[in-house]
Amino acid sequence: MTSSPHLRDPNSIPRIMRLVCVALAPGIAIYTALIGPAVLAQICLASVAALFFEAVMLKIRALPVRRFLGDHSALVTAWLIALTFPPLSPWWLTVIGVFFAIVITKHLYGGLGQNPFNPAMIAFAACIIAFPALMSQWPAQGLSLPFEQQLEIIFGFAPRIDALTAATPLDAIKTALKTNADTNIQELLTSQNLYGTFAGRGWEWVTMTYLCGGAFLLAMGVITWHTPFAFIVSMAVISALCWLIDPGRFSDPLFHLFSGGAMLGAFFIATDPVSGCSTPRGRLIFGCGAGLLAYLIRVFGVFPDGIAFAVLIMNICAPLIDRYTQPTVFGRRARGSDAR
Amino acid sequence: MLRTLFPFPGGVKPEPHKEASAKAPIASAPLPERLVLPLRQSAGVAPLPVVRVGDRVKKGQVIAAAEQWVSASLHAPTSGKVADIGHYPLAHPSGLAAPAIVIEADGRDEWRERQPLDWQKLAPQAVRQYLQQSGVVGLGGAVFPSHVKLDANAQIEELIINGAECEPYITCDDRLMRECAAEIVSGAALLRDLTGARQTLFAIENNKPEAIRALRGAISEQHEDFIVITLPTRYPAGSLRQLVYALTGKHAPFNVLPTALGVQCFNVATVQSVWRAVAHGEPVVRRVVTVSGNVRAPKNWEAPIGMSMDALLQLSEPLSDTDGLIVGGPMMGLSLPLTDAPITKGSNCLIARSPRLFPPRPPESPCIRCTACAQACPQGLQPFELYWWSRARDFAKAADYALAECVECGCCAYVCPASIPLVHYFRFAKGELAAAAREQKMADSARSRFEFRQFRAEREKAEKAEKLAKAAAAQAAKQAETATTPLATTQDATMKSDPDHA
Ligand code: SF4
Ligand code: SF4
Numbered sequence: 001m002t003s004s005p006h007l008r009d010p011n012s013i014p015r016i017m018r019l020v021c022v023a024l025a026p027g028i029a030i031y032t033a034l035i036g037p038a039v040l041a042q043i044c045l046a047s048v049a050a051l052f053f054e055a056v057m058l059k060i061r062a063l064p065v066r067r068f069l070g071d072h073s074a075l076v077t078a079w080l081i082a083l084t085f086p087p088l089s090p091w092w093l094t095v096i097g098v099f100f101a102i103v104i105t106k107h108l109y110g111g112l113g114q115n116p117f118n119p120a121m122i123a124f125a126a127c128i129i130a131f132p133a134l135m136s137q138w139p140a141q142g143l144s145l146p147f148e149q150q151l152e153i154i155f156g157f158a159p160r161i162d163a164l165t166a167a168t169p170l171d172a173i174k175t176a177l178k179t180n181a182d183t184n185i186q187e188l189l190t191s192q193n194l195y196g197t198f199a200g201r202g203w204e205w206v207t208m209t210y211l212c213g214g215a216f217l218l219a220m221g222v223i224t225w226h227t228p229f230a231f232i233v234s235m236a237v238i239s240a241l242c243w244l245i246d247p248g249r250f251s252d253p254l255f256h257l258f259s260g261g262a263m264l265g266a267f268f269i270a271t272d273p274v275s276g277c278s279t280p281r282g283r284l285i286f287g288c289g290a291g292l293l294a295y296l297i298r299v300f301g302v303f304p305d306g307i308a309f310a311v312l313i314m315n316i317c318a319p320l321i322d323r324y325t326q327p328t329v330f331g332r333r334a335r336g337s338d339a340r
Numbered sequence: 341m342l343r344t345l346f347p348f349p350g351g352v353k354p355e356p357h358k359e360a361s362a363k364a365p366i367a368s369a370p371l372p373e374r375l376v377l378p379l380r381q382s383a384g385v386a387p388l389p390v391v392r393v394g395d396r397v398k399k400g401q402v403i404a405a406a407e408q409w410v411s412a413s414l415h416a417p418t419s420g421k422v423a424d425i426g427h428y429p430l431a432h433p434s435g436l437a438a439p440a441i442v443i444e445a446d447g448r449d450e451w452r453e454r455q456p457l458d459w460q461k462l463a464p465q466a467v468r469q470y471l472q473q474s475g476v477v478g479l480g481g482a483v484f485p486s487h488v489k490l491d492a493n494a495q496i497e498e499l500i501i502n503g504a505e506c507e508p509y510i511t512c513d514d515r516l517m518r519e520c521a522a523e524i525v526s527g528a529a530l531l532r533d534l535t536g537a538r539q540t541l542f543a544i545e546n547n548k549p550e551a552i553r554a555l556r557g558a559i560s561e562q563h564e565d566f567i568v569i570t571l572p573t574r575y576p577a578g579s580l581r582q583l584v585y586a587l588t589g590k591h592a593p594f595n596v597l598p599t600a601l602g603v604q605c606f607n608v609a610t611v612q613s614v615w616r617a618v619a620h621g622e623p624v625v626r627r628v629v630t631v632s633g634n635v636r637a638p639k640n641w642e643a644p645i646g647m648s649m650d651a652l653l654q655l656s657e658p659l660s661d662t663d664g665l666i667v668g669g670p671m672m673g674l675s676l677p678l679t680d681a682p683i684t685k686g687s688n689c690l691i692a693r694s695p696r697l698f699p700p701r702p703p704e705s706p707c708i709r710c711t712a713c714a715q716a717c718p719q720g721l722q723p724f725e726l727y728w729w730s731r732a733r734d735f736a737k738a739a740d741y742a743l744a745e746c747v748e749c750g751c752c753a754y755v756c757p758a759s760i761p762l763v764h765y766f767r768f769a770k771g772e773l774a775a776a777a778r779e780q781k782m783a784d785s786a787r788s789r790f791e792f793r794q795f796r797a798e799r800e801k802a803e804k805a806e807k808l809a810k811a812a813a814a815q816a817a818k819q820a821e822t823a824t825t826p827l828a829t830t831q832d833a834t835m836k837s838d839p840d841h842a
Pocket of ligand 2: 717718720721745746748749750751753763
């Protein structure tokens, strides 16, 4: 007969993954409104590719395909890839990303629960190194293409028109500052019409919605507050410091927090339980490190955004951090002190 | 009176399912024709039979006597004839059979002579012995002989009377507190006097307002200074270490009994049985058992020890899709097929299983390190680490993550979204560690036996050398009489015979 307890909370892995998808949905809606249905096309494409690769790998590893496909974890990875890759990327780029995530990062490391790195971020890192130009082309501001044309671009029937694409506000500022030493941020923001109400125009609402989605995950108990809190605070603090030192060359904290992948990173990527830290203090350190690194990489590095590399670097440190942040066992003053 | 509680970490809030069985008053189960009484009814050493097959016994007569200190006597729950002494199956998944005495009831239910104990005139040690002979053990499930816990030298500060009853479904303590509050309070006063406790605290979860009211009433009627503390309903509030911490802020690690911290804890049912034994001369022959789950009439039954579980279950009319029993609560109890194994002193609850109430656990998925288990663990452990190392059979590592502190409460497995039977892994790992420790001990004792043999051999050699040396010395002395000679030889021999050198 079965062993105790004989009751179980109705929570399950598929439910957790579904909640993550639900939490992403509003962000996706706003993103789609901003960019166009290409976003949805990418999500569908990534999902189909992810489920396909997942099924193939499960088959090869002789695991029950239907049960593990049903845990929806591949879907979450696929959606994160679709949301972090440029929406007008060619289809094969997305598929390569998904391949890296599902086949290499996840299954070759032992499958669900075993991967030391965040699959979606490995996908991003691999692709931005291999295809830096493609991974930096975002639809130009105010560009609204009909759906057919977006599809044509994604699936390669139409030539890629460079004029239609541009860098993100974050990237644009960095490049401009690098190439033109005379200019300053205020000038750039107004002249290039990049600035919205409090951050990159358009983007600010997408990231705002991710923040709301993150709050939903917190409320549902899917994630704990430690990682996102530490991420946001550390990024706010370091960007505020730089900004106070030289507001001409460094954007303000709000701009940083609500541009690029900061919110997605804080609530949906750095919180990945498998590749992140598992102790409360460890999560604080993890979030802090990820926030700091993301800022440093996006401001001083060569890539348009720093979330992926920041999270991957912290993934490497996670086991070590966990080891040194074990919480006190109830009834003992400190782990390993008395009563051993 | 307001007291600060020390909230223990973690915990879970499963559906209580208590209303159904808590509504009705405790009912007396009709006397069965046959009672099977396993000798081992408590922790420690089983008592030895003092009756023979064919003997007539009266209700309350000792049928097996405690011979050692950590042991408690066993009594006939009704009058009748000893029908058999042999091996009978216990309520255990292994279907294990154990020595038991079978009594055929004569239907008269005739008591042996009962006399209250004039305990105030007796030495505490005599009262303790009396409780041992009355078969009083912890009725909350742990079945530790109560007299052992009443050491007056232990310097008990707080006496805790545990009426928390945090497991879902179980309501026997709730009903008992409502119906027998006065006896419980009197029993608590007796225990307070025996332990010399400075303060007596009753702990009850806040989902039992009637019980709280009844106890408060009884306490003020008897003019005691006991405090009833209302605990937030959160499993496992009634678990010993969690309860002691919540009330006193004192932590007891796995290898330290709360007694060592000046706290002693008794379950309310135990306290009542203490009082029945002392004030009425009634040994423990019955207990209240909650029968609930997939039954038409969930209820608390006062049943004789030794009654078949199946017979008791039938009293509450199980529904047709009942496919098994849970003995104890659903969080820590045993799941068994339908069984006619007997009720023992530790059986506080029978839950009829059905696939609807207790759906089978979905297949186990890989751990995603979501840490839900760690957030739920009332011992502050990292169950997913324990699981990882137990699964990898690296039990030393599991021990390093404080496996020994796990109280097997089941909170972690309850919340795990991957449906991993964590407690199962932990029991397995603990078993392996215990086996390894036993082997180590055996190896150690073999080694020390070997070393002792060697030591003896050396000693014999040394003794021989000493004898030789003495003989040599004697000879030397003799020779010295004749000539002035070899002192050196003598010294050498003395050195060799020095035991420290051997
Ligand atoms: S609750 Fe289950 S899945 Fe989550 S960390 Fe614990 S063992 Fe792993
Ligand atoms: S069973 Fe052990 S590890 Fe699991 S919650 Fe209870 S004490 Fe913690």
